[in-house]
Amino acid sequence: MTHQILLTPGDGIGPEVIEETQRVLGWYAKNRNFAFHTDTAAVGGNAYEKFGTPGPDETIAKAKAADAVLFGAVGGPQWDKLPFASKPEQGLLRLRKDLGLFANLRPALCFDALKDASSLKPEIVSGLDILIVRELTGGVYFGEPKETTTLPDGQKRAVDTQVYTTHEIARIARVAFELAGLRSKRVASAEKSNVMVTGVLWREVVSEIHKKEFPHIELSHVLADNCAMQLVRNPKQYDVIVTDNLFGDVLSDEAAQLTGSIGMLPSASLGAKQANGRQAALYEPIHGSAPDIAGKGLANPIAGILSFAMCLRYSFGRIEDAQLLERAVDRVLAEGFRTADIMQPGMTKVGTAQMTDAILKALDKLAV
Ligand code: NAD
Numbered sequence: 001m002t003h004q005i006l007l008t009p010g011d012g013i014g015p016e017v018i019e020e021t022q023r024v025l026g027w028y029a030k031n032r033n034f035a036f037h038t039d040t041a042a043v044g045g046n047a048y049e050k051f052g053t054p055g056p057d058e059t060i061a062k063a064k065a066a067d068a069v070l071f072g073a074v075g076g077p078q079w080d081k082l083p084f085a086s087k088p089e090q091g092l093l094r095l096r097k098d099l100g101l102f103a104n105l106r107p108a109l110c111f112d113a114l115k116d117a118s119s120l121k122p123e124i125v126s127g128l129d130i131l132i133v134r135e136l137t138g139g140v141y142f143g144e145p146k147e148t149t150t151l152p153d154g155q156k157r158a159v160d161t162q163v164y165t166t167h168e169i170a171r172i173a174r175v176a177f178e179l180a181g182l183r184s185k186r187v188a189s190a191e192k193s194n195v196m197v198t199g200v201l202w203r204e205v206v207s208e209i210h211k212k213e214f215p216h217i218e219l220s221h222v223l224a225d226n227c228a229m230q231l232v233r234n235p236k237q238y239d240v241i242v243t244d245n246l247f248g249d250v251l252s253d254e255a256a257q258l259t260g261s262i263g264m265l266p267s268a269s270l271g272a273k274q275a276n277g278r279q280a281a282l283y284e285p286i287h288g289s290a291p292d293i294a295g296k297g298l299a300n301p302i303a304g305i306l307s308f309a310m311c312l313r314y315s316f317g318r319i320e321d322a323q324l325l326e327r328a329v330d331r332v333l334a335e336g337f338r339t340a341d342i343m344q345p346g347m348t349k350v351g352t353a354q355m356t357d358a359i360l361k362a363l364d365k366l367a368v
Helices: 014-031 043-049 057-065 091-100 112-118 166-181 197-213 224-233 243-257 302-314 319-334 353-368
Strands: 003-010 036-040 068-075 103-109 129-135 143-150 156-161 184-191 219-223 240-243 266-269 281-285
Touching: 003 014, 003 057, 014 036, 014 068, 014 302, 014 353, 068 166, 068 302, 091 281, 103 143, 103 166, 103 243, 103 302, 129 166, 129 224, 129 243, 166 184, 166 197, 166 240, 184 197, 184 224, 184 302, 197 219, 197 224, 219 224, 224 243, 240 243, 266 302, 281 302, 302 319, 302 353, 319 353
Parallel strands: 003 036, 003 068, 068 281, 129 240, 184 219, 184 240
Antiparallel strands: 103 129, 103 266, 143 156, 266 281
């Protein structure tokens, strides 16, 4: 079976990290019987330059037809002054919306070789492996009304609206419980049921789905502000955290920082499983387009490469192949290879392509 993969490199370091990921895809084709076909599509600032929109229809159509999208990054200072609807990030938001990617999976994994790079004490983060499941298409980022009006006295008044329905909460809860079933069977659900009615509904629906469908999984509820505190106090108490769009945005960035560098962390955004087994999926590093280092061969390619590992696991069910790639990354870090963002004294500083060279060599060694 030939997997159809769409590459959307985007802007800044996006094309650089996607190029490295393609080399890893090539390794899997050659050594692990991974049959795939790739196509490329424009998104972000470069799509705006070429097509006048950051999310062209053609890109959306190709993404819908693909089994998985490997996304680089979008954005850059040259597009900062564009109207809101033309900004590069709108290309990514359109992909998420049009593909119905409601579940955002962000692992926060601390590689042992990098435990000293965290801003927390090594013993707090050593062995850390948590998964944040964030609702991605609802909540306050999309709720209506969303507007700024001018009051009779000349003041301005801005309104965002937090909205959730039973269906939206139930489907993200199911994703979290199912994933917890493949891990250590614990879910913590974070909301603000003490002050928000959406939080009350969130807690009720998650509890209901748990009771009816996943009684074998351990469920705890935590207020989102307490969760933020616990993440820096004792993050290893968590396995899977499920939360809404806004809290998920904040908590997953906080969790990312626990692990050292933004250049290390992948993410997956998944849609609903359809009757024919298909599931829309987009994989991307959590970092942005890093305009400060773009085009210099300095970008850490690991977040992009680990996003492909997530793709192997979630879109293609190739768990062993995903683990192999994760072990290869672990190995090159243990061998002391470091891009500038994760450089530590006594280690070997490498650029983007050399880091991938080392990962490919590690794959060769581990695969025998
Ligand atoms: P950023 O993630 O691009 O960069 C933050 C810092 O981390 C920079 O110093 C950068 O050099 C460094 N960094 C990021 N990725 C790295 C990597 N792989 N290797 C080494 N160092 C890395 O965030 P920012 O500077 O806030 O945003 C830059 C642009 O990216 C903005 O236009 C922003 O809107 C956009 N952005 C896009 C996405 C996305 O495409 N999903 C996400 C976040 C930000």
